[in-house]
Amino acid sequence: MFYSEKSSDKFKECKICTENLLQDGINYVIEKAYEKNILSGKTELIYEYAICYDCIEQVIKSYSKKSITNINNFFINSIDLERRNYDLSGNENVEDWISTCVISGKKIENLDNYQISAMCVGENIIFSHFPMMISGDVMEEVQELISEETRNIMDGLKELLLPPTVGNRVPIFM
Numbered sequence: 001m002f003y004s005e006k007s008s009d010k011f012k013e014c015k016i017c018t019e020n021l022l023q024d025g026i027n028y029v030i031e032k033a034y035e036k037n038i039l040s041g042k043t044e045l046i047y048e049y050a051i052c053y054d055c056i057e058q059v060i061k062s063y064s065k066k067s068i069t070n071i072n073n074f075f076i077n078s079i080d081l082e083r084r085n086y087d088l089s090g091n092e093n094v095e096d097w098i099s100t101c102v103i104s105g106k107k108i109e110n111l112d113n114y115q116i117s118a119m120c121v122g123e124n125i126i127f128s129h130f131p132m133m134i135s136g137d138v139m140e141e142v143q144e145l146i147s148e149e150t151r152n153i154m155d156g157l158k159e160l161l162l163p164p165t166v167g168n169r170v171p172i173f174m
């Protein structure tokens with residue numbers, strides 16, 4: 001599931017700094033977004049990337065204070081972390097972790113579009129608050145939380161990370 005569909009292999013390089021992700025001690029995040037094709041009814045990959053944690057920290061540092069506060073509050077107020085930890089603790093079946101949207105609780109099979117994320121080190125997934133799935137409508141809500149200033153910075157990254165077909169969407173790291 002958290003393999004690259006483009007290369008049919010593991011993600012090997014950070015999409016931003018091109019660092020080798022499979023070296024010892026490098027933490028990285030994989031994100032993949034899917035959308036249901038209305039004509040075929042099949043769920044198709046819209047984008048995928050892996051980014052090392054150093055780059056993610058750099059990007060988050062560039063967000064405005066207001067954006068960081070808004071995003072953090074949104075997640076803190078929307079996710080019942082205790083419940084999630086209780087339900088999933090000790091479970092290493094990735095499908096269980098991403099079966100419902102972490103915010104809206106909607107089931108993956110009922111969604112027309114969604115994003116999945118995992119934190120990894122080497123070839124292993126780290127089970128903490130990741131892996132998680134976020135539905136497309138929630139991702140749109142999150143987009144509304146970022147300030148104009150942050151949005152401008154993220155537009156630059158968008159060109160590197162997302163295909164032009166995603167419209168107004170920008171990548172958001174949390």
Ligand SMILES: [Zn+2]
Pocket residue numbers: 014015016017018019051052053054055056
């Ligand atoms: Zn990097």
